[in-house]
Amino acid sequence: MDPLGALQEPLFTVLETPVSWTEVLGFGSGALCVWLVARQHLANWAVGIANNLLFILLFTDAGLYADAGLQIVFIALACFGWWSWTHGGGPADRLPVRRTARHEWAWLLAAGAAGCAGLTLLLDRATDSTVPQWDALTTVLSLMATYGQCRKLVESWWIWIAADLVYIPLYAYKELYLTSLLYVGFLALCAAGLRSWRRDLVARIAVTA
Known part of the structure; x- marks a missing residue:
């Protein structure tokens, strides 16, 4: 049996929509990855790469081509983030x-404004995406x-929160209900990560003051 085909086989249904192994595994690995990022645990990068590979399959099948391509960029950024977190020049080389x-x-x-405009145009003209603007924005x-997050900028959590507020209804619209959940x-988890990184920042400022 084709292992990639097996991953896309329905496991159960939600609201009469089949949910595949890919979506279930993406659910679990994605949640674990964000939890590890919030705790500033280095393993988040390896878990995140596995999550990206699963989402390439899931989003391609759903016609969310920008999100599928985004996963490849995420893998490259994960490699950069992994290196950055371990060679950041902080205490004991901790970023x-x-x-x-x-x-x-x-x-x-x-860069975000230019990228969003260009990607929307590309998706609208070169693919059969039904949501080019929203796919580009979330990308x-x-x-x-x-x-x-690769550079441990605390405001990155606010950007993730904004993205998630668009992702939730977008995935529900594409009938990816488990992914929407x-x-x-x-x-x-982003709200928890924001609080955690803020506490870390305040503690570090207090020590150096």
Whole structure:
């Protein structure tokens, strides 16, 4: 049996919609990854790469081509983040949590706006996507947030929260109900991660003050 085909076989149904092994495994690995990021645990990068590979299959099958392609970029960013967290120049080479500088916000927002416009145009003209604008928006927000987490920018959690608020109804619309539910969980984990990284930042500032 084709192992990739087996992963896409229905496991159970939700609201009369089949849920595949890919979606179930993506649910579990995705939740674990965000929980590990919130705890600043290095293993999040390996778990995240496994999650990205599963979501490539899931999103391609659902016609969310930008989200599928995004997973490849996520894998590259995970490799960068893994290196960055272990070679960050903080105590014992541990990358410290910090705030986003003004110049970083400027280029992130400029790149995000340009990327969203360009990707929307590409998806609209080159694919059969039924939601090109929303697919492009979530793609760009996710890239911005992931870069921020690679550099341990505390505001990256706010960008993830914004992305999740779009992802939840988008996946429900595409009948990926379990994945939509996963992103409700992501939203809660992002709030917890934001609190955790803020505490770490405040504690570090207090020590150095």
